[in-house]
Every structure is written in C-alpha cells, then in structure tokens.
Amino acid sequence: MIKLCLLTNVYIFYTIFNQSILPSQSLPVPLTFSPNPDEPLTLYNKVKIVHFSALDTTEAQFDVDLFLIQSWFLNKSVCQGYSDLHNNYSFKAPLVAVDGAMTIIEYDILTKIWLPRTYFPQVKTTINPMSTYTDGFLTIxxxxxxxxxxxxxxxxxxxITVECKLDFRxxxxxxxxxxxxxxxxxxxxxTLHYVWDENxxxxxxxxxxxxxxxVNITASSRIDTAYDGKTRSxxxxxxxxxxxxxxxILEITVPSILIIISAYFSFFISIxxxxxxxxxxxxPLFNLIVLYSSYKTYLPPLSYVNxxxxxxxxxxxxxxFxxxxxxxxxHLGQTKKIKSTAANNSNANTPSEISFAVDNFTNANTNNNCTCNRFKHIFILKHFRCFKCKVHPMPKPILLKSQHYDKMMRVFYPTAFIIFNIVYWLYLL
Incomplete structure (x- = not known):
C-alpha cells in the first residue's frame, strides 16, 4: 500500500512538471504540410569541416569533426507553432538572433519538433550518439x-569516425x-529530397x-535505392x-639504390x-630483405602485389643475381687453384725431360702431335723438320674466364638496373 502511494505521488508530480514544461499536444510533422503538396520537402545541406585527421591505413579509417547545417522551408503557420512551443517552455533560454529569428537549443523542445534524421552509411562511431538527431541548434x-x-x-x-575502402595496388x-x-x-x-546548398x-x-x-574534398549527389528498397536522394x-x-623515395628508394650500388662493387673485387x-x-641481399620487411609495416596485410x-x-x-x-x-677460381696444385705435385714426381712443342705442327722424327706456346714457334723451326698437322687448340685458363665474366657484369649489371628503373618509374608516375 505504501509503495502504491509513492508511485501515485511520483506520477502526479511528473505529470504536473511535464505539463509545466511543454504543452500536452505536439506539433504535426511538417512533411504533411509541405509548402508544395505535390512536391517533396526539399532539404538543403551544407557542411563546415572543423578538422579531419590523417588517413589511418592500418585501420582503414579517419576522423572528421564537422558542422552539418540543414535548412528547409515551411508554411508560416508551422513556424508560428514552433515559436509558440518555445514561448510556452518554462526554462527557455533567451536566445534571439538578429532580424527576429529565434534559436531553440532546449532538448525537450527539439524532441517535439520534426527534425531530419540523416543516415551515414560509412560512419563507424560517433563521440555523441545523439548528435545525429536532436543535439544541435534550431533557428527559425x-x-x-x-x-x-x-x-x-x-x-x-x-x-565521427569514417571507414574507407582502401586500394594499395x-x-x-x-x-x-x-x-x-x-x-x-x-x-x-x-517525401523528402536531399540537395546541396550553395557553397x-x-x-x-x-x-x-x-x-x-x-587532400581534395568535393561534393556530389545521386539518386539510388537504399537498403529498404526505397529510392532516395x-x-x-x-x-x-x-x-x-x-x-x-627517402625511406625506401634511396637506401635500396645504395644497396644495389654496393652489390655492384663486388664485381671489382679480385677472385x-x-x-x-x-x-x-x-x-646487400640481406639488407634488402630487412628493408622489405620494414616497408611492409607501412601497409596492412594485403592479398595482392602492389x-x-x-x-x-x-x-x-x-x-x-x-x-x-x-x-x-x-668456384672457377677455386677450381683453378686445385688443378694448379695437382699439376705441380705430378711434375715434382716425374723426371725432367727436355721437350719442344710447336703449335699446329708435327715433329717429323717422332710423328707425335705436340702443342706449345706460339712465341717458341720460330726457335723450334730452326732445329727440327716439321710438317703441318691437325690443330689441337689449348683451352683458355679458368682464371681468364672468371675475369671475363666480371668484365661483362660491370657493363650488363648497371645497364639492366637502369632499364628497370626507367620502366618502373614511367609506369608509376
């Protein structure tokens, strides 16, 4: 019985207090009283951006702080009803703008007035959840x-925090x-048509x-179907x-080019x-791998090559390479050293013999094929009778082959890298 009395007193107090603040009846929705009944109510929109943060590529989002200004035209009878609603408010703030315009900031009044509820599909979070509806200033x-x-x-x-679909290709x-x-x-x-205001x-x-x-900021408009199948502006x-x-260029390109140049100098080092x-x-290869790993920290995990x-x-x-x-x-240099060592050891174990060899000639006395260096050719011809025979050319020394490869790479390596840079930067830029 005591609880029932308490609840009754609370209800009576709430009813009296609520009636002292606002009239019991609320104003009609202005969409049903559009100035042009045959046309939808036009809502003019304008945005004042206070600040926006840098794009967070890891979370695929950025923060925006802005003022959304929406205006529309109504019959004067509806605006007069808004003014009466404000004048009957017991705790109204004395905010009157210039030229007789009236500003309403009281939350209780704004809940009784029709306001456009704007939907932002890309907004993930807002600091104030009520900011998209009735938290603001209404000026008549x-x-x-x-x-x-x-x-x-x-x-x-x-x-607000806005999500963004990123493409890093x-x-x-x-x-x-x-x-x-x-x-x-x-x-x-x-019923309601969204358009951009001037500027x-x-x-x-x-x-x-x-x-x-x-950053570049632009405004556009379109007509499309929404999630409920209705056509909206x-x-x-x-x-x-x-x-x-x-x-x-400073963090990745310049260090990688310097690393490639240091790798190029390895062709000038003796075998x-x-x-x-x-x-x-x-x-250089290990340094490039480390640099590549640090480069990947700038981007989120990707399933494609950029x-x-x-x-x-x-x-x-x-x-x-x-x-x-x-x-x-x-490897060629080490092979030459091994063969030279084996040849010296075999010569040390055999008796010394005096022999002459003529390049491209055969000894007439023994009829054996022989080879020699060409600078001995004239000397040997003076002491032996020789006839021309089948050529058995000597293979080039292995050491000379490796040096030849180094000389080739000193030209081919920088040329290939320069061509790679030209093709890459022409594609990128």
Whole structure:
C-alpha cells in the first residue's frame, strides 16, 4: 500500500512538471504540410569541416569533426507553432538572433519538433550518439526569400569516425577515395529530397596538406535505392587522399639504390679473395630483405602485389643475381687453384725431360702431335723438320674466364638496373 502511494505521488508530480514544461499536444510533422503538396520537402545541406585527421591505413579509417547545417522551408503557420512551443517552455533560454529569428537549443523542445534524421552509411562511431538527431541548434527565420514561407535551419556538430575502402595496388603513388554519404533514414525521395546548398563545403585550406597526403574534398549527389528498397536522394562528401611519394623515395628508394650500388662493387673485387668476396656480395641481399620487411609495416596485410612490392622484389632479384655470379666466379677460381696444385705435385714426381712443342705442327722424327706456346714457334723451326698437322687448340685458363665474366657484369649489371628503373618509374608516375 505504501509503495502504491509513492508511485501515485511520483506520477502526479511528473505529470504536473511535464505539463509545466511543454504543452500536452505536439506539433504535426511538417512533411504533411509541405509548402508544395505535390512536391517533396526539399532539404538543403551544407557542411563546415572543423578538422579531419590523417588517413589511418592500418585501420582503414579517419576522423572528421564537422558542422552539418540543414535548412528547409515551411508554411508560416508551422513556424508560428514552433515559436509558440518555445514561448510556452518554462526554462527557455533567451536566445534571439538578429532580424527576429529565434534559436531553440532546449532538448525537450527539439524532441517535439520534426527534425531530419540523416543516415551515414560509412560512419563507424560517433563521440555523441545523439548528435545525429536532436543535439544541435534550431533557428527559425520568419522572413525568407519565398513569400508566405519561413525557413528553418538546424545545425549540429558531428565528431565521427569514417571507414574507407582502401586500394594499395599503386602504392606508393596510390589515391584513396573515401566518401561520406548522407540520406534520409526513413523517408523516400517522394517525401523528402536531399540537395546541396550553395557553397556546400567550407574548410580550412591548411588542413588539405598533410604529412603523407594531399587532400581534395568535393561534393556530389545521386539518386539510388537504399537498403529498404526505397529510392532516395544521396549526397556524397568525398575525401580524396593523394599520397606524397617523397616519403617512399627517402625511406625506401634511396637506401635500396645504395644497396644495389654496393652489390655492384663486388664485381671489382679480385677472385683471389674467395669467400671474402662472396660475403661482401651477400650482405646487400640481406639488407634488402630487412628493408622489405620494414616497408611492409607501412601497409596492412594485403592479398595482392602492389607497385612497392614490385620495386622491392626487383631489387632483391638484382641482389640475388649478384650472389649467383660471384659464387660462380669464386668456384672457377677455386677450381683453378686445385688443378694448379695437382699439376705441380705430378711434375715434382716425374723426371725432367727436355721437350719442344710447336703449335699446329708435327715433329717429323717422332710423328707425335705436340702443342706449345706460339712465341717458341720460330726457335723450334730452326732445329727440327716439321710438317703441318691437325690443330689441337689449348683451352683458355679458368682464371681468364672468371675475369671475363666480371668484365661483362660491370657493363650488363648497371645497364639492366637502369632499364628497370626507367620502366618502373614511367609506369608509376
């Protein structure tokens, strides 16, 4: 019984207090009293951007702080009802704008007035969940450019986090387009029509130049079907992020080119150094792999190869090719040393003999084929009778072959790398 009495007293107090604040009846929805009954209510939209953050490529999002200003025209009778509603409010704030315009900021009054509920598909989170509905300023202008009509302007501040679909196929010269769509949450185009106002976007020019991007903001509109199958008018606020390539050049391109140049110098090192030359040529490859790993930290995990990957993989191929050539030349040098050592040991175990050999000739006395260096040719002809015989050319020394490969790579290697750079940068830029 005591609880019932308490609840009754609370209800009576709430009813008296609520009636002292607002009248019992609410005003009709203005969409049913459009100035032009045969046409939908036109909603003019304007955006003032206070600040927007840099694009977060890891989370695929960015933050925007803006004012959304929406205005529409109604019959003066409806605006007069809004004014009466405000005047009957017990705790109204004395905010009166110039030219007799009245500004309403009280939440209780705004809940009794029709306000456009705008839907933002790309918005992930907002700081104030109520900011998209009734948290703002409503200004009523009794005089407008249209006769017998008044203008209502509603301004609200939105601090939102916007998701963005990113495409890094042309990284580091990629362009990310991040739209923010606006449309009615409930009303179709036949009832409520969203359009941009004159000069729809206002922002600070200094915000367009960020550390990694140059930003361009444009406004557009379209007519499309919404999630419920109704045709709606859509407004798009498009943020275009053009990446600055200077960061990639300083952090990735210049170090990788210097590493390739250091690998090129390995072709000038003598083959006699052996394993030391191989170790010198292997370090650039390892440095390129480490640089490639640090480069991947700038991007989220991707399932495709982008332009930056092509640059790094191309440089890694050049580093790996250097190791292959150097290893092959070192192997030839080691083989020559082994054969020279074996030949010296066999000569030491056999008796010494005086023999003469003539290149391209056969000894007439023994009729044996023989070979010799050409500078002995004249001397030997003076002491032996020789006839021309079948040629048995001597193979070139292995050491001369490896030196020949080094000379070839000193020309081929930088030429191939320059061609790779020309083709790559023409494609990227």
């Amino acid at each position: 202008y009794q005089t407008s450019r249209i006769k017998d009509q008044c203008m209502v302007k509603f301004m609200r501040r939105l601090s 042309r990284f580091p010269k990629d362009t990310q387009i991040c739209p923010i769509d606006l449309t009615s949450a409930f009303w179709s185009m036949s 729809p976007i206002e922002f600070r020019p200094e915000d367009l130049d960020q550390n990694n991007y140059r 859509w407004l798009t606020l498009q943020f275009k992020f053009d990446r600055k390539i200077s960061h990639f 006699d150094t052996g394993s030391g030359r191989f170790a010198f040529s292997a370090r 332009a930056g990957d092509i640059w790094m993989l191309g440089n890694i191929c050049f580093g790996f 250097t190791i292959i050539i150097v290893a092959f030349n070192v």
